[in-house]
Amino acid sequence: MNHSCQVITFGNFKGGTGKTTNSTMIAYCLAKMGYRVLLSDQDPQANATSLFLRTKAHIEDDIVSYEKTLMSAIQDEDLSSIVTPIKENLYLLPSFSDFAQYPKLLEKKFPKEIDRVQFFSKLLEPLREDYDFIFIDVPPTISIITDSALYASNFVVVVLQTQERSLQGAEGFTTYLQTLIDDYDADLDILGILPVLWKNGAAVDIQTLDTAKEIFGEHNIFQQVVKQMERLKRFDMTGITENDMHDKNVIKSYKKVATEFIQRLDEAINPTSSPSTIGEVVDV
Secondary structure (H helix, E strand, O other): OOOOOEEEEEEOOOOOOOHHHHHHHHHHHHHHOOOOEEEEEOOOOOHHHHHHHHHHHHHHOOOOOOOOOHHHHHHHOOHHHHOEEEEOOEEEEOOOHHHHHHHHHHHHHOOOHHHHHHHHHHHHHHHHHHOOEEEEEOOOOOOHHHHHHHHHOOEEEEEEEOOHHHHHHHHHHHHHHHHHHHHHOOOOEEEEEEEEOOOOOOHHHHHHHHHHHHHHOHHHEOOOEEOOOHHHHHHHHHOOOOOOHHHHHHHHHHHHHHHHHHHHHHHHHOOOOOOOOOOOEEOO
């Protein structure tokens, strides 16, 4: 796949839909597939940072710490100073609770709202030449943090948990994208809606998925559907591991999602590409 660096934000205006889990797992698998991936954690809760630092600690069998946060690097206007290697091909811009102060920093620094929205994109620009993908994990809220991430992005993956509130959050998010495009002349598009099953095939999953296809169009829905996986909850405590069959099955499943991600990106960048035809529920 030949392309310049693509910046992808994972979003939904409903919390707890699996944005962080899916952005980190897809990033991890893309790195295993040979792509250079940088994940920028722009959620002050810093769950992606915690997961990846635990992953790094497990790989290196050592305690991992960092001296600077994303917020401090932004203040210095040098994001490269905090790029943290996690494993081969996988890197992190770590966040911390201090990132909640980012809107105040922008208000002090820039009188105009458009300058606030564009600032992070300008800081990210020098890093683009070093990576195939930059993933951005954002909080599930309308904020200057989300606006900045979306403005910096080429594409958006909307993570849809198959239940009504998540569907409403996804609808709101996609509607808001158009507002952002209109207000700031942002150049981004939706790569796809990634379904994450709520109850692994129960009626609520099927009904919500059918409704999503009607709302967004079936071609916009990822054909790979992610099931609830108990092992992912363990990763939150241990970091991403590949120690046993259950770990490896999770990685295998997410490689399928990552493969469709690449296919969709190819089709979006090169519309003449042949569309993928294989869809299945990702299971472990």
